[in-house]
Amino acid sequence: MISLRHLTKTYGRGDAAVTVLDSIDFDVPTGQIAAVVGPSGAGKSTLAQCINLLERPTAGSVVVNGEDLSGLPEKRLRDARRRIGTVFQSSSLLGRRTAAENIALPLDFLGVTPREADARVGELLERVGLADKAGHYPFQLSGGQAQRVGIARALALRPSILLADEATSGLDPETTRSVVGLIRQLRDDLDLTVVFITHEMDTVRLAADTVARLDHGRIVEQGSLVDLLTAHESPLGRSLQPRRGHAGPEAGTRTWFVTYDSTAVPGDWIQRVTTDLGVAVHLLGASVETVHGVNTGSATLGVGTDDDTRVAAALARCGLSGTPDAVPITRHDDAERVLAGVLEDVA
Ligand SMILES: Nc1ncnc2c1ncn2[C@@H]1O[C@H](COP(=O)(O)OP(=O)(O)OP(=O)(O)O)[C@@H](O)[C@H]1O
Numbered sequence: 001m002i003s004l005r006h007l008t009k010t011y012g013r014g015d016a017a018v019t020v021l022d023s024i025d026f027d028v029p030t031g032q033i034a035a036v037v038g039p040s041g042a043g044k045s046t047l048a049q050c051i052n053l054l055e056r057p058t059a060g061s062v063v064v065n066g067e068d069l070s071g072l073p074e075k076r077l078r079d080a081r082r083r084i085g086t087v088f089q090s091s092s093l094l095g096r097r098t099a100a101e102n103i104a105l106p107l108d109f110l111g112v113t114p115r116e117a118d119a120r121v122g123e124l125l126e127r128v129g130l131a132d133k134a135g136h137y138p139f140q141l142s143g144g145q146a147q148r149v150g151i152a153r154a155l156a157l158r159p160s161i162l163l164a165d166e167a168t169s170g171l172d173p174e175t176t177r178s179v180v181g182l183i184r185q186l187r188d189d190l191d192l193t194v195v196f197i198t199h200e201m202d203t204v205r206l207a208a209d210t211v212a213r214l215d216h217g218r219i220v221e222q223g224s225l226v227d228l229l230t231a232h233e234s235p236l237g238r239s240l241q242p243r244r245g246h247a248g249p250e251a252g253t254r255t256w257f258v259t260y261d262s263t264a265v266p267g268d269w270i271q272r273v274t275t276d277l278g279v280a281v282h283l284l285g286a287s288v289e290t291v292h293g294v295n296t297g298s299a300t301l302g303v304g305t306d307d308d309t310r311v312a313a314a315l316a317r318c319g320l321s322g323t324p325d326a327v328p329i330t331r332h333d334d335a336e337r338v339l340a341g342v343l344e345d346v347a
C-alpha cells in the first residue's frame with residue numbers, strides 16, 4: 001500500500017525554485033496497478049523518484065505499508081528502499097554484464113553469498129520466462145527480453161512495491177502486451193502494489209486497475225479504469241477510449257455515433273436494437289475492447305429509420321447512448337479494415 005500525503009517537490013531555491021509536484025494526495029492499495037499518465041514534464045518520473053526516495057520530498061509524506069519513509073534517517077532508508085523495485089525504459093541494463101549478472105546486481109550490493117545469489121537469479125529468470133537467456137548480453141536480447149531482465153532485477157530483493165516508469169515505451173504493441181501481461185501475472189503471484197507510468201493510453205487499458213492524470217505537478221483526475229471508460233464527460237475517460245477508424249454512411253440510412261455508457265452492455269446489442277426497432281441496423285465501424293471483462297468503446301451505425309427518439313430509447317435499453325447524423329471519422333474505404341478489428345479482447 002502506498003499513501004502519498006501533500007507530497008511536494010521543489011527543485012532549486014529562491015527565484016529559480018520550480019515546484020514539480022504540488023501537494024499530491026495519492027493512494028495505491030496493496031495488489032493494485034495504478035497507472036499515472038500525463039504530458040511530458042508533468043512530474044511523473046519525479047513522482048516515482050519521490051516514492052522510492054531517490055529524491056527527498058520537499059514537503060509531505062510517502063507512506064509505504066504503514067511506514068513513513070520521508071522522515072527516515074539514511075541507514076533505515078536504505079533498508080526501506082529494498083521494498084521498492086523500479087523498472088525504467090529498456091536502456092537501463094549494464095551492457096558488459098549478462099542477463100544473470102544484471103539481475104544479480106542488487107544481490108551483490110547486499111553481500112548475498114554467490115550460491116544464494118545464483119539460486120535467486122535462476123528463480124527470477126524462470127519467473128520472467130528467460131531461463132535459457134542467463135548468459136546473454138543485453139545486445140543479444142530483444143527489447144521485450146531486456147525489459148523482462150529489468151523486471152527480474154527490480155524484483156531481486158523481493159519488494160512489495162514495483163514502480164514502472166515508461167517500462168513499455170519504445171516496444172511494439174505485441175511486446176508491450178507480453179511485458180504488461182508479465183507485470184500483471186507477477187502482481188497476482190506476489191501481491192505487488194504497482195505504479196505504472198506511461199504516456200500510452202492503449203497500454204493503460206491493458207495494464208491498469210486505476211488511472212490518475214498528472215498535470216503541472218497536480219493530480220487533476222483519477223478513478224478506476226472501468227469507471228473512467230464510461231465517463232464520457234471526463235477528459236481522462238475520453239482519452240482512454242480505444243480509437244480506430246470508423247466507416248462512412250450507407251445510402252438510405254441514418255448514421256448514429258454510439259458510445260458505451262454502462263459496464264453491462266450486452267455482447268449482442270446490435271441484434272437486440274434491431275429486434276427492438278424492427279428495422280435494419282448496420283454496423284459501419286466500431287472500436288470496442290474488453291477491458292477487465294467489461295466492454296467499452298464506440299460504434300458507428302447505419303439505422304433504417306429517422307425516428308430518432310425511438311432509436312435513442314432502444315440504445316439506452318442496452319446501456320448505450322448515441323448521437324444521430326454523426327459525422328463518420330474516416331472514409332468508407334477503411335470499412336473492411338475497421339470491421340475486421342471490431343472486437344478485440346485485450347484483457
Ligand atoms: N533534478 C532536477 N532539477 C531541476 N528540475 C528538474 C529535475 N528533475 C526534473 N526536473 C523538472 O521537473 C519537471 C518534471 O519532470 P519529470 O521528469 O518528472 O516529468 P515527466 O512527467 O516524467 O516527463 P516525461 O513524460 O517527459 O518523462 C520538468 O519540468 C523537469 O525539467
Ligand SMILES: [Mg+2]
Pocket residue numbers: 044045046165
Ligand atoms: Mg518521465
